């Protein structure tokens with residue numbers, strides 16, 4: 001498919017991935033017992049990092065789960081936990097995504113209880129990441145300043161590929177960005193993250209209540225959320241909450257149906273601004 005290849009080539013160049021001819025197998029784990037095998041691109045990026053990482057300056061981090069980044073690059077996940085390289089393990093369809101989700105939910109528990117660790121922010125990790133990335137998940141979220149995925153999930157540089165628009169609305173740029181993560185970076189999990197008291201949802205409900213036209217580009221956002229709002233209008237309870245849930249799951253289902261994003265697992269969740277808790281949506 002020349003068009004897709006041309007896009008991916010351009011996207012790779014634009015995002016400064018540095019391909020190398022090596023095909024050495026590497027692995028990447030999202031938890032202590034769930035190895036994740038990287039894609040060819042991620043392997044190339046990892047190999048580039050392995051060439052430049054200094055054995056004398058191991059990276060440190062404080063995530064719950066040790067996360068291997070290459071079979072050769074020295075890298076510790078805490079001051080006392082040595083980096084544990086693992087053999088290449090065939091990637092399964094479901095295990096890597098579920099392991100990535102476990103890491104995110106564990107990070108959210110830390111965030112919600114005031115125990116965030118702000119992992120991977122050290123200079124050594126930054127240097128290691130300069131030559132390649134293999135994030136755990138794509139998070140499709142809202143631009144709201146109170147729902148930043150890296151904070152909500154207590155993740156750091158290199159951990160999440162975040163695509164944020166008001167109301168987590170989709171367009172071709174968003175879809176292309178998600179596909180870059182799943183196809184080029186081999187990210188196994190896409191998480192659509194909605195949040196309570198979303199301004200884009202509130203604007204949509206106001207538009208439907210009053211019939212007033214939305215100015216300029218805001219119309220696109222309202223048009224994207226309006227089907228969900230109409231689907232639950234008249235239900236008992238909070239219309240905004242119903243709309244948020246309906247819209248977030250509609251976005252999730254749209255991504256699930258998109259063949260360009262397979263075989264990534266797509267999930268949806270809601271962030272409670274009061275408690276900080278993230279809850280998966282059925």
Ligand SMILES: [Zn+2]
Pocket residue numbers: 142143144166167168195197198199200201
């Ligand atoms: Zn919002």
